[in-house]
Amino acid sequence: MSGSYFQRDRQWHPPALTPSYKTSILRAPKNALLSLPTTASEETGPVFGHDVLGPLDADLIRNFSQDGTEAIGQRIVVYGRVLDEAARPVPGALVEFWQANAGGRYRHKKESYLAALDPNFGGCGRCITDEDGRYAFRTVKPGAYPWPNGVNDWRPAHIHFSIFGHAFAQRLITQMYFEGDPMIWQCPIVKTIPDRAAIEQLVAALDRNATIPMDSLAYKFDIVLRGRRSTPFENRMEGN
Amino acid sequence: MVQHLDYLKESASQTAGPYVHIGTNPNWVEITGVWKADLGLVLVGPETKGERILLEGTLIDGAGSPVRDALVEIWQADAQGLHNSPAETRGAADPAFAGWGRQPVSETDGSYRFETIRPGRVPYPDGRMQAPHISVWIVARGINIGLHTRVYFEDEAANEADPLLLRIPEPHRRRTLIARRSERDGLPVFRFDIRLQGDDETVFLDM
Numbered sequence: 329m330s331g332s333y334f335q336r337d338r339q340w341h342p343p344a345l346t347p348s349y350k351t352s353i354l355r356a357p358k359n360a361l362l363s364l365p366t367t368a369s370e371e372t373g374p375v376f377g378h379d380v381l382g383p384l385d386a387d388l389i390r391n392f393s394q395d396g397t398e399a400i401g402q403r404i405v406v407y408g409r410v411l412d413e414a415a416r417p418v419p420g421a422l423v424e425f426w427q428a429n430a431g432g433r434y435r436h437k438k439e440s441y442l443a444a445l446d447p448n449f450g451g452c453g454r455c456i457t458d459e460d461g462r463y464a465f466r467t468v469k470p471g472a473y474p475w476p477n478g479v480n481d482w483r484p485a486h487i488h489f490s491i492f493g494h495a496f497a498q499r500l501i502t503q504m505y506f507e508g509d510p511m512i513w514q515c516p517i518v519k520t521i522p523d524r525a526a527i528e529q530l531v532a533a534l535d536r537n538a539t540i541p542m543d544s545l546a547y548k549f550d551i552v553l554r555g556r557r558s559t560p561f562e563n564r565m566e567g568n
Numbered sequence: 569m570v571q572h573l574d575y576l577k578e579s580a581s582q583t584a585g586p587y588v589h590i591g592t593n594p595n596w597v598e599i600t601g602v603w604k605a606d607l608g609l610v611l612v613g614p615e616t617k618g619e620r621i622l623l624e625g626t627l628i629d630g631a632g633s634p635v636r637d638a639l640v641e642i643w644q645a646d647a648q649g650l651h652n653s654p655a656e657t658r659g660a661a662d663p664a665f666a667g668w669g670r671q672p673v674s675e676t677d678g679s680y681r682f683e684t685i686r687p688g689r690v691p692y693p694d695g696r697m698q699a700p701h702i703s704v705w706i707v708a709r710g711i712n713i714g715l716h717t718r719v720y721f722e723d724e725a726a727n728e729a730d731p732l733l734l735r736i737p738e739p740h741r742r743r744t745l746i747a748r749r750s751e752r753d754g755l756p757v758f759r760f761d762i763r764l765q766g767d768d769e770t771v772f773l774d775m
Contacts, residue, residue, distance in 0.1 A: 331693075332693065333775075335774075336578065336774060337577070337578065338713075338774070340577055340578065340580060341578075341580050341581045341712070341713050342580065342581060342582070342712035342713060343712065344711070344712060344713070346712060349583075349710070349712070350710075351709050351710030352583075352710045352711070352712060353630070353710075354629040354630040354631050354633075354710070354764070354765060355629055355630070355635065355708065355709075355710035355711050355764050355765065356630075356710075356711075356712075356764070356765060357715070357764060357765055357769055357770075357772050358630075358765055358766070358769060359741075359769055359771070359772075361772050361773060361774035362732075362735060362736060362771050362772070362773050362774065363773075363774045363775075364732060364735060364773060364774070364775050365693050365775070366693075366775050367690060367691070367692050367693060367698065367775075368645075368651065368656070368657075368658070368690045368691060369643070369644075369645070369651075369690050369698070369701065369703050369718075370703065370716075370775050371655055372643075372651035372653035372655045372656050373643060373653055373655065373668075374643065374652070374653065374666060374667065374668035375653060375654055376607070380603075380607065382602070382603055382604065384602075385602070385603060391602050392599065392601065392602055411576060412576075413575050413576050413577065413578055414574075414575065414576075415574060415575070415576050424591045424592060425591060426587065426588070426590040426591030426592075434587045434590060435590060435597075435599055436586075436587045436589070436590055436597050437597060437598065438586065438587075438637075438675075439587065450590075450594065450599045450602050451590050451591075451599070452590050452591050452594045452599060452602055452603075453591075453602075454591075454603075488582075488584065488585060488587075488588070488591055490584070490588075490591060490592060494653075494654065494655050495653075495655055496643045496703055496705070497775060499641070499705055499714060500578075500579065500581060500714070501581060501582065501583075501584045501588070501707050501714060502579050502580065502581055502582045503582040503583075503585075517582060517583060518582075520582070520583075520712045521580045521582075523580075525577075526577065526580040527580070529577065529579060529580065530579065530580060530582070551579050552576045552577060552578050552579045553578065553579070554578050555575065555576075
């Protein structure tokens with residue numbers, strides 16, 4: 329029998345209240361979370377078919393192009409695998425991602441940063457992992473971005489990720505950072521995560537072996553979702 | 569030293585930020601032409617079995633102000649208590665009901681609204697039946713890790729014996745998970761306000 333999902337390690341994840349990230353102050357519950365084993369309501373979750381995807385969904389260089397012109401910026405491929413905590417691949421996982429353009433500007437009506445929009449860059453994409461849990465997309469490297477927290481706070485270059493595993497209990501939103509960026513270690517949002525190793529797990533590695541010569545650099549970003557309990561003694565012979 | 573357990577660590581959560589909708593609801597923020605339609609806006613169709621209901625409410629922060637930039641997802645069983653998911657082991661769910669919905673809250677007043685059906689009952693791990701409920705997941709700027717909660721229905725007697733509600737140590741806090749019923753145009757409307765912090769703070773779950 330397969331069973332409930334592993335308890336989340338909430339010493340590893342950021343806590344709700346992280347005052348140097350100011351918005352968290354009024355948006356953090358004060359009461360303890362109610363802890364329970366997962367039930368069928370959390371051990372199931374929506375699964376999406378390839379019919380939701382369009383042909384350019386994983387190509388942010390072209391998917392918002394107005395006239396066939398490609399987005400401006402450093403061309404990169406981001407690839408990786410979605411795994412669970414037992415190191416098993418998570419196939420069929422919908423991965424959504426969004427980001428600013430090469431100048432750090434988001435295409436969003438509430439956003440007013442003076443850096444220019446790129447008329448050929450929307451900033452959203454998505455893909456579904458293959459049978460080995462692999463995903464890949466093409467984009468431009470996002471720029472750093474100033475935000476009103478401290479008077480001079482800047483986000484490091486980052487790409488937001490939203491991942492659907494196989495269960496609502498695995499639902500996760502996180503951010504990917506880039507190897508070597510000194511701003512990672514200055515960011516109040518990054519530093520909501522208490523453990524340096526947990527931060528390092530969100531830093532994508534430059535992978536020269538996966539670059540496309542004369543075209544794009546490549547970054548590898550693996551994502552780990554919660555694992556599911558299944559002790560050897562409880563296992564059925566045919567597996568779970 | 570002992571042997572190493574071969575587990576990986578879950579990727580740490582980060583806030584969805586104020587521009588989450590670029591990635592989840594691009595058409596809603598006027599990034600059009602990339603994908604046909606934003607996912608999760610419509611749960612029910614003409615073929616969906618079950619009692620139609622409206623679920624609506626407002627997201628409120630610790631100062632009593634509406635949260636205007638959140639994203640709310642819901643996940644629920646069909647009218648028979650079965651989930652439209654490959655991980656559902658108890659039978660085939662209504663194919664005309666996806667069971668998942670997602671939408672941004674209103675930019676003006678922090679409200680949300682889902683047109684859905686009343687879910688059937690789903691077992692707890694020990695075999696007891698849970699009262700009908702809808703799972704809710706909330707992300708936003710300022711929320712470092714998505715908040716899980718559940719909506720129960722005021723008009724369900726089964727709430728009295730629900731294993732989750734009974735686990736809430738303070739009985740008065742159980743009320744924060746129970747949506748209030750009214751009617752509009754002959755349709756049951758369940759109001760479920762979500763208070764992130766402070767008086768009547770909603771019970772959030774670590775499941």
